[in-house]
Amino acid sequence: MWPLLSIELYKIFSRPRTYISFAAIGAIVVLILLAFYVDGNNYMDFGLQSISQTFDIRGKVLNGYLVCYIILQTLLIHVPLLIALVAGDQVAGEANMGTLRLLITKPVSRTRLLLAKFAASVVYTLGLLVWMAFLSLLVSVIIFGTGDLMILKSEEVVLLDKADVLWRYFAAFGFAAIAMTTVAALAFLLSIYAENSIGPIVSTMSVIIVFTILSTLDIPIFNAIKPYLFTTHMIGWKGFFDSPVSWEPVVESALILVLHIVALLGVSIFVFNRKDILS
Amino acid sequence: MSERIAPAELSDPAAVINPTNFTGMTPLIEVKNLVKRFDDLVAVDDLSFTVYPADVYGFLGQNGAGKSTSIRMLLSLIKPTSGEISLFGMDLQKHRFEILRRVGAVIERPDLYKYLSAIDNLSIFARMSGIRPGRKQLMEQLEMVGLAERADGKVRTYSQGMKQRLGIAVALVHDPDLVILDEPTNGLDPQGIADMRNLILRLSREMGKTVLVSSHLLSEIEQVATRMIIIDKGRKMVEGGVAELFKPSNSRIHIKVEQPGRAWQLLQQSEWKPFMEQGPDGELIVIMSPDKVPALASELVQQGVGLLSIRSANSLEEYFLSLTSGKQHVASFKH
Numbered sequence: 001m002w003p004l005l006s007i008e009l010y011k012i013f014s015r016p017r018t019y020i021s022f023a024a025i026g027a028i029v030v031l032i033l034l035a036f037y038v039d040g041n042n043y044m045d046f047g048l049q050s051i052s053q054t055f056d057i058r059g060k061v062l063n064g065y066l067v068c069y070i071i072l073q074t075l076l077i078h079v080p081l082l083i084a085l086v087a088g089d090q091v092a093g094e095a096n097m098g099t100l101r102l103l104i105t106k107p108v109s110r111t112r113l114l115l116a117k118f119a120a121s122v123v124y125t126l127g128l129l130v131w132m133a134f135l136s137l138l139v140s141v142i143i144f145g146t147g148d149l150m151i152l153k154s155e156e157v158v159l160l161d162k163a164d165v166l167w168r169y170f171a172a173f174g175f176a177a178i179a180m181t182t183v184a185a186l187a188f189l190l191s192i193y194a195e196n197s198i199g200p201i202v203s204t205m206s207v208i209i210v211f212t213i214l215s216t217l218d219i220p221i222f223n224a225i226k227p228y229l230f231t232t233h234m235i236g237w238k239g240f241f242d243s244p245v246s247w248e249p250v251v252e253s254a255l256i257l258v259l260h261i262v263a264l265l266g267v268s269i270f271v272f273n274r275k276d277i278l279s
Numbered sequence: 280m281s282e283r284i285a286p287a288e289l290s291d292p293a294a295v296i297n298p299t300n301f302t303g304m305t306p307l308i309e310v311k312n313l314v315k316r317f318d319d320l321v322a323v324d325d326l327s328f329t330v331y332p333a334d335v336y337g338f339l340g341q342n343g344a345g346k347s348t349s350i351r352m353l354l355s356l357i358k359p360t361s362g363e364i365s366l367f368g369m370d371l372q373k374h375r376f377e378i379l380r381r382v383g384a385v386i387e388r389p390d391l392y393k394y395l396s397a398i399d400n401l402s403i404f405a406r407m408s409g410i411r412p413g414r415k416q417l418m419e420q421l422e423m424v425g426l427a428e429r430a431d432g433k434v435r436t437y438s439q440g441m442k443q444r445l446g447i448a449v450a451l452v453h454d455p456d457l458v459i460l461d462e463p464t465n466g467l468d469p470q471g472i473a474d475m476r477n478l479i480l481r482l483s484r485e486m487g488k489t490v491l492v493s494s495h496l497l498s499e500i501e502q503v504a505t506r507m508i509i510i511d512k513g514r515k516m517v518e519g520g521v522a523e524l525f526k527p528s529n530s531r532i533h534i535k536v537e538q539p540g541r542a543w544q545l546l547q548q549s550e551w552k553p554f555m556e557q558g559p560d561g562e563l564i565v566i567m568s569p570d571k572v573p574a575l576a577s578e579l580v581q582q583g584v585g586l587l588s589i590r591s592a593n594s595l596e597e598y599f600l601s602l603t604s605g606k607q608h609v610a611s612f613k614h
Contacts, residue, residue, distance in 0.1 A: 007403050015394055098390025102449070105354045105386070106407040107379040277356040 001119075004112060008120035012086060018124070021082035022131055028078075029071055029135040033143060036067050040144075051157060063147030064140035065165050069241070071136040076176060076237070080183040080208050081201075082128060087121040087187035088200030091272070095279035096196040110273050118265060121184045126177055133173045151241055158243050168240040175237040175254060182230055182257045183208065185264035192272050195279050230260045305368055307332045307457060307489050308353065313362035315348055315513070322348040324513040326362070330491055330506070335483045337504030337521065338493035339599065345513035346493040347387060350461050353491075354384055366457065380409060383455035385463055389446025393435035397426055397445050400434060401452055408453035417452075424448045424478075440471035447478060458482055460492045464499055472499075479503045497599045501525060509599060517595070524595050531556075531592050532572055534563040537585035545582050551575065 012018055036043065040062045048057060091114075094100035103113060149160040160168070186207060190200035211231035214222050226232045236253030239246055308330035315323040323345045330336040340346045351357040353364060355375055364371040366378045391400045401417050412420075421427045424444040434442065443463065450458055460479070464472045480503055482488040494500050500507050501521060508518040517524065536542045539561030546555055546563065556564040565575065569591045576586060 003406055007406060010399075010403070011392065011395075014392075014399075097392065098388055099392060101351070101354075101356055101386050102384075102390070102404065103407065104356050105379060105382070105384050106404065107376040107409060108407060109376075274358070276358060277351065 001112065001116060004108065004116035005119050005123075008090075008116050009123060012120055012124055018086060021085060021128055024082065025075065025079075025128065025132050026135060028075060029132070029139070032071050032074065033067065033139060036062065036070075037143060040067075047152065051152070055157075057150075060145065060147040061150055062144060063149075063162075064137070064142070064144040065146060065149040065162065065169075066151075067140040067144055068137045068169065069149065069151060071132075071140070072172065072176075072237075075132060075136070076179075076235075077212075079128065079132070079176075079180060081205055083121075083125050083180050083183045084187040084201045084204040085197075086124050087184035088191045088194075088204055089197035090117045090121055090188055091191040092194040092197045092200050093191075095194070095277075098279060100279055101277050104277050111269050114269055114272050115265075118185070118188055118268070121188060122181055125180045125184050129173055129177050129180060133169070137169055149241070158241060160241065160243055168245075171240045172237040175240065175250070178254055178257045178261070179234040179237065182234065182260045182264070185261045185268075186230075189264045189268045189271075192268055192275065230257060233257050304331050306330060306365075307334070307367060308336075308491065309363075309365045310349075310353070311363040313349065313352060313364065314360045315345075315352060315357060316360045322513050323352070323359075326510065326513060326515055328508050328515060328518055330489065332489050333483065333487065334506050335479060335490045335492065335504045337500030337507035338491060338510070339495070339497060339500045339507055340493075340510040341495050344495075344510050346495075346510065347461055348513070349510070350384075350386065350459060350491070350493060353459065354382065354386065355379070356386070380453070381456045382459060383450030383453065383457070384459040384461070385443070385446040385450050386459075386461045388465070389442045389449075391434050391442065391445060391449065394433060396431045396433055397421060397437070397448075398430045400445065401448055404449045405452045410453050412452070420448045420452055421445075423451075439466045440468065440474070443467060443471065443475065444478075451482075455488070457489045457491070460490065462493055462495070464494065464496070476503055497596055517598070525593055530567065530569050531597055532565045532567060532569070532575070533558060533588075533590040533592065534565065534575075534579075535561070535587040535589075536563065536579065537587060539563065542579060542582075542584045545579070545584065549578065 044062045048061070051057070091100065094103060104110065146162050146165075148162050149158075149165045151158040151160070183204065187200050187204040190203045191197065194200050208231060211229045215226055215229050215232040233253035233256045236250050236257075239250035239253070306329045308328075310329070311327050313323055313326040314321070326345070326349060338346050338350070348357060352359050353366070353371070355371060367381060369378055371378055392403070395403070398414070398417050398421065401420060402412070405412050405417070418427055418430060421430050424447055426441060426444055426448065429437070429441065434445065437445065443466075447460075447463075450460075463475050463479070467475060476499070479490055479492055482490050483505075490503075492500070492503065504521050506518075506520050507524065509516045534542075542563060543555075543557065546552065546565075551565055551567075554566045556566070558564045567575075572589060572591065576589060579586060
């Protein structure tokens with residue numbers, strides 16, 4: 001499996017377009033950090049306006065942990081697009097280039113080829129998340145220092161001791177890896193049906209946008225289907241920032257996402273093994 | 280394998296390999312009653328053919344005749360609706376890996392990773408074929424197709440001819456016994472076509488490969504193949520040794536004269552009668568060896584019939600032309 005995976009990784013990381021995602025995340029994080037560095041205190045005053053009349057807030061609220069949380073909330077909405085750019089290209093891109101037919105004529109099973117391609121997509125996804133974690137957490141902490149993390153939720157204010165925060169970020173990035181792998185699996189499946197990568201990328205994003213809207217709209221008719229939408233569970237990482245952590249919904253969401261990955265990959269293998277390669 | 284291919288002296292391929300003497304020989308490719316349907320379209324219809332070791336087997340048919348679909352089924356890209364395919368004496372469905380290890384192919388266009396160099400492409404497909412050659416061996420392969428100097432150049436900067444040669448190098452990198460080339464001269468300039476022809480002959484004669492080459496041009500197949508098949512609408516129309524199919528006795532001589540009616544009557548009373556046909560626009564057609572044309576012309580002139588033109592066409596060529604122009608029900612191949 002390793003020779004195939006190394007070939008797929010070599011192909012992914014030899015393409016300039018792969019690094020667009022890394023550059024985009026780098027640019028957004030740097031811009032947010034710069035904005036907070038220049039104007040962070042005004043932002044905090046505005047944000048805390050509603051509770052400062054009730055509570056006496058002291059200490060360094062604007063710290064690296066809070067900035068990282070804000071960056072995560074902002075970026076995790078857009079990262080699926082960057083994941084789909086590569087995962088949606090895995091099979092459709094090969095079909096479009098005409099190299100798929102050459103790959104299939106090699107003495108390698110279609111299942112192994114597909115698993116290697118999916119594994120390469122997962123490596124790319126993890127790489128992107130590690131890059132995001134490095135920039136948003138490490139650089140934020142270096143610039144703004146550490147402190148207690150205060151999170152404003154719709155019905156409560158969560159205050160986490162600074163010694164109790166770092167593990168939550170590692171857990172949140174771990175959860176995000178599962179969520180983003182689900183996106184990769186969806187883009188990967190759609191990639192098998194297409195002969196150019198635009199289709200699967202646009203389709204993946206369309207599914208995510210529609211499902212996210214359905215997940216967030218608080219209309220009774222949609223509430224019944226929300227538990228069955230993977231996008232409902234993709235924001236489960238926020239559960240790590242509850243005090244105490246509500247483990248049950250977090251683990252349940254993680255398991256549902258893993259089931260989605262297994263199902264999507266299973267369907268991909270089933271379809272690909274029966275597909276006539278006409279490209 | 281590492282020796283660079285120089286232009287070959289073209290001669291009758293059949294002179295090198297006897298295409299008809301296959302008695303007792305195990306077929307390298309054996310296709311029986313192959314059918315492929317795409318919904319209502321029957322792309323390949325009950326096709327059977329046999330390729331023997333050391334054949335250069337021409338797969339001829341007009342565009343859309345079912346050549347590429349058949350070749351894709353041989354390479355397990357497309358699953359047959361029904362029928363049997365065996366290569367090297369093994370069933371393709373059951374022994375796919377063993378078979379594909381011994382096959383190299385260029386299917387339609389030589390599409391490769393444009394953002395990678397030639398040597399990277401070669402290395403990737405070598406590893407996919409289960410071998411891991413060093414740079415030296417890869418360079419030898421590129422040397423063979425005349426691309427060593429551009430080994431590190433990105434494929435996107437290559438000309439069509441260079442891509443085609445790189446495609447051949449990729450097909451040969453794991454030293455296969457069978458090489459399948461689907462329309463290898465498509466998009467090539469005349470020099471590129473000649474180079475490809477030489478390469479096919481070298482593959483067969485010097486490297487001992489069996490080659491299956493498809494084309495929609497009869498002349499291409501005629502110049503390189505030892506055996507051939509013509510397919511149309513997915514069905515086999517003709518199969519056999521090229522030397523036999525093109526033998527001179529099968530030539531059709533088209534004669535235009537000033538008085539076609541009189542000429543027809545005269546020839547009906549002569550020894551040529553059994554070989555006569557009436558062509559369109561008063562043309563006379565005689566099926567015979569071209570070396571008898573002077574005698575026939577002399578006889579007509581002596582009888583006072585003015586000759587306008589005499590044209591020789593191989594009956595196979597005419598037959599193929601009739602297929603490509605959709606008149607296959609009018610023409611019949613006499614072999």
